[in-house]
Amino acid sequence: MRKTQMKLGLSMRYLGYHDAAWRHPEVPPGGATDFKYFLNSARIAERGKFDMVFFADGIGIRADDNPPGSLARSNRNAELEPLTLLSALAASTSHIGLVSTASTTYNEPFHIARKFASLDNISGGRAGWNIVTSWSEQEAWNFSRDAHLDYDTRYDRAKEFVDVVTGLWDSWEADAFVHDKASGQFYDPAKLHVLNHRGKHFSVRGPLNAPPTPQGRPILVQAGAAEQGQEIAAANADVVYAAQVDLAGAKAYYAGLKARMAKYGRAPDLLKVMPAVTTIVGRTRAEAQAKFDQLQELIDPLVGLASLFNAFGDLSGHPLDGPVPEPVNAKVRSIAYNMWNLAQRENLTIRQFYQKKSAGSGGLLLKGTAEDVADVMEQWIDEEAADGFNLTPTHLPHGAEDFVELVVPELRRRGRFRSEYESTTLRGNLGLPEYVNRHTAGRQRTALASD
Amino acid sequence: MRKTQMKLGLSMRYLGYHDAAWRHPEVPPGGATDFKYFLNSARIAERGKFDMVFFADGIGIRADDNPPGSLARSNRNAELEPLTLLSALAASTSHIGLVSTASTTYNEPFHIARKFASLDNISGGRAGWNIVTSWSEQEAWNFSRDAHLDYDTRYDRAKEFVDVVTGLWDSWEADAFVHDKASGQFYDPAKLHVLNHRGKHFSVRGPLNAPPTPQGRPILVQAGAAEQGQEIAAANADVVYAAQVDLAGAKAYYAGLKARMAKYGRAPDLLKVMPAVTTIVGRTRAEAQAKFDQLQELIDPLVGLASLFNAFGDLSGHPLDGPVPEPVNAKVRSIAYNMWNLAQRENLTIRQFYQKKSAGSGGLLLKGTAEDVADVMEQWIDEEAADGFNLTPTHLPHGAEDFVELVVPELRRRGRFRSEYESTTLRGNLGLPEYVNRHTAGRQRTALASD
Incomplete structure (x- = not known):
């Protein structure tokens, strides 16, 4: 049996994942549009040595008021845009990873490659992109389409989108910029690579007008259990954000996903499976139950x-x-x-x-003392149902605060979670190997072969 | 004759506007990809009480190496993406406006409306969008097009793009969010407005999933002197970034642009014309000349x-x-x-x-003592050639530092520039009136008419 430390992420969207979060007496109801609200929660997670904060995203809001009157009673409408928000958080945090969703359906790969590369530089190597496809008509209507794309087209586009983005990220090798003031040479042209991508959905020449990033390239996250999504994850992802509700299902999903990686020549350890978990923690079970009942x-x-x-x-x-x-x-x-x-x-x-x-995000829901919660998390790690968890708190900042104050110390006592960051990059903290630019790697292979 | 204070912006791109900026002995050649480099310059400008920092942008880099070998000797290639950079700057500054270019040619209006609204919220009301059209084939090639759009199509698209963005910004009235925890009402549905835009270039339903912003809406900037661009500016812009090299031409441009505003029912004062100026300042003229010669x-x-x-x-x-x-x-x-x-x-x-x-940005180039520089700037203000200036320094941070240390005190002595910020918003510092959401204004007009 493994005795492995787990990875932890804090998912933040709106005011938390409980439908009544905004009505909680201690939650500021306008928090989802307030930078300081997210900064506070991100700092709590960083204090707890979480690997990352994570933002889900959507580019449209619910349009149908069913049943009538329900729409204006939900808080899921106005929010800050995650890439601007994460960039602002980058300037005010030091170690925590900064991950955001960006849709492959209603974006252009050049913009996405550039923005995440920029965030990775601004944050000193802490950026991650959660690859999703958009699925709702509300989103399609905001981007000059009458209907959303069908499943196959969306995933076909997503795969090519990822190829273009990762290709653009390799435009410049790590040592391309020689900055030789005396000779006047700014970069070494042999280390600049023009992508010249021509595919079914995109034609993108490149190169990217963004520098090599501290992580080699940003971390790739994939969310969702759809068949095609799992293939994208197996081929590319460093992290999978999963939504599994029971141990047996989670184990099957975990094993299946890791098994898919072989055909892409990837070792199972290169992908961290992190299911969502909503925790309601008290110093006693009764206290936890009371917190839950209140919501x-x-x-x-x-x-x-x-x-x-x-x-x-x-x-x-x-x-x-x-x-x-x-x-x-x-x-x-x-x-x-x-x-x-x-x-x-x-x-x-x-x-x-x-x-x-x-009550939560649709994933695992754990309620009880720190020991109760840690017991389940430990079991999921030991039985290879997870490499870590994405905390989806009922309400912020309290759900994150309770976890950091009560559960994190318990996980540490059990040797299951770090006390200090191992690295200043997200890649380093996730325990992933250094990323080497494909052109540098190719040159190294050629040199080796000719030895 | 007017005795008017001027507005000041600091333009930052790469390492400054002089082609040899990166080779200057004191300039860090990797600065254009380093957040702290821009933060330092932004803080210098904020110390000088500048109205704003301003980022030009392009979404592609020069492709042709003509003459051969020249490409790798230029520093205009890799840079940080301006919206992520400005968001990070927002968290580390307090008063200075944050303006970025975003192209209407290779973007979607929903994304642009959302990102600038988010930046305006994150910064507490300091965001501005510089509306441009893309013109280069290098950019077209990165967005699945073989050639760039023709002039008329670009400007036609730009006009509609601005209409959609400003329409989306008015989705929620300022008091739409009632946040009534007791009753469960999150917003007042009468104050949410669905855009339902259907035009030649875009169909965008809305509403925007971003809240009303501290400035009512972000500041609109327009750059460029093209005929159609001037119409967009006259109809919409709060600031125009101009490039005029002599007084007579600048006066004619200024008068012409302000005259265009009448047909849109706008008073001339609602638009601030700010030509680019590159200054090389010394304590003596000889010192300024020596600085210039060195570059x-x-x-x-x-x-x-x-x-x-x-x-x-x-x-x-x-x-x-x-x-x-x-x-x-x-x-x-x-x-x-x-x-x-x-x-x-x-x-x-x-x-x-x-x-x-x-030597500079293609606009005005002023070289000499602080008095010399202030003389010309003052004259341009007095003779209605400008409402202020966008400083395009030869190299950063020194070009900005020299201006703040030498020229700003001289402008203050002459009563031409502020000693303290008047407001915490860019709109307030520019002396522009509060922006009222069009639906709120419509309701107010209706109420007045029925009195």
Whole structure:
């Protein structure tokens, strides 16, 4: 059995992952648009020696007000844009990794390559890009499209997008800039590489007008369990942000993903699988339960019913404390029936059902003392279900604060988490090997072969 | 005659605007990719109470190595991306405005609206967007196009782009977010406005997923003297970044631009015209001249000849200290002949000619004591050739330092520049009125009419 330390990330979006986060008495409801709010949480995570902060993102907001009145009762609308926010955080933190989602569907690879390279330089080697495809019509409508791209086109585009971005990041070798004031030579032209990419979705000449970065290149993160996404992860990713709810499923996912890496010539250790976990921690189990109950009671019924709308239609005419009716208006019938079966199995009322959905990020939910939480996390590491976790707190900054004050010391006592950063780069802290520019590597291989 | 204070901006790109900036003994040659280098210069400008720092930008680098060997001797290639850089600067400065170029040709309006809104929030109301169109094939090639868009299409797209961005910025009225924890109401739906833009170049539904900003909306800057650009400026801009080299031309440009504003119902004072100025300042004229000579002698002949290539072809076979030959290979013959006529008139050698071109940003060049420089700046303000200036220093940080230490005190003695910031927002420091969301304004007009 391994005795491995885990990696930890703090996911931040809006005010936390609980649907009622903004109504918590101690949460500043305008926090999602306030730089200082995120700076405070990032510093808490850095104090706890987390590997990274992580921002999910979307480039559109929910358009349908179903049930009527629910939209204006949700706090998931206005927020700061993550790349500007992470750049500002870079200037005010020193060690923590800075990871953001950017969609491959409604962006251009040149912009994305350039911005993350810039963030990696500004932060001294702490940038990471979470590769996603956009899936919602709300996003398509903001980018001159009437409908979103179909699944295959999105992933085909995403794969090529990643190839272009990583190709652009290798434009300049690490020692390309000689800066010889006496001779007037600024760079060595043999170490500048023009990409000349011509593909199905993109034609990008390059080179990138950004310098080599402290990490060699930014860290690549992939989120989501879709088949094509897993291939992109196996081929490229340094970190996978997973959403697994039980040990057996997480182990299967972990094993499957790592097994896919062989065909890309990659060792399993090069990819860190980090499932999402929402923790509600107290000094006693009763205290944790009380914290949880307080939030659950604050869920607005309309917001709760909105989270069920796609699968069950408008349930506002049904008694909240009565049974969950069979799904008849589901957009995706299989998901709707899976949800309904769960509700039947656990004999949940409508209120209990939406409370369950609204409590976290859709991943693992752990509630109890620091020991309770550490027990499960340790087990997931030991049984190869995870290499670490992305904390998706119910509400910020408290969810992060509780974890850093209560759970982190317990993980350290068990030898499961660092007391000091090993490196100033995210790559170094993740324990990943140095990245060598493909052209430098090619030259080294050629030199070796001719020896 | 007016006795008006001037506005001041500091333009920063690469290591300054002199072609030999990177070879100056005191300039760190890797500065353009180093956040701390720009932070230092931004803080110098903030100490001098400048209105703003300003970043030009391009999304591609020169592709042709003409004359051969010149490309790798220029420092204009790798740099930090300005929006990430300005966001990092926002966290480390307190009053200075943060303005960046972003192209309307190879961007999407939703991204641009969102990023500048985010920067405005992060900085507490100090963001500005410099609206440009891209013009080079090098940029087109990085965005899946074989050739750049023609002039009319670029400006037509730019106009619609600005309409979409400003429309998105008005998505949420200033008091839209009620944050009523007790009732569960997060925002007032009457104060959220869906754009539903459908135009020739873009379809953008909105609303923007970014909050109202401290300035109401970011400051709009327009650069460039092209006919269509001036219309965009007259209709929308708060600041124009001009490049005028003589008083008569600057006065005509100033008057013409302000006259265009009437048809958009805008008062002339709502637009600040700020020509570029490169200053070389010494405690004596001899000291200034010595500083200038030092840089001029550092211009690499190949870099100098590269700056003449488009108009004159490869001059590397001609003696540098001989006359400038008639342009025969010019891409744009009228510009080439204008240049040639100037060289003939001033009887310039090839070396003297490229030294003239390489010395600054192409705008006004002032050399001498603080009094000399202040005299000209004052005259331009008094004769309505400018409302202020964008400093384009030969090299950073020294060009900015000299100006702040020598010229700024002289301008203050003359009552021409502030000693303290009037406001914490760029809009406030520029002396512009508060921006009122169009929907709020519409409601106020309706209420007034029904009184």
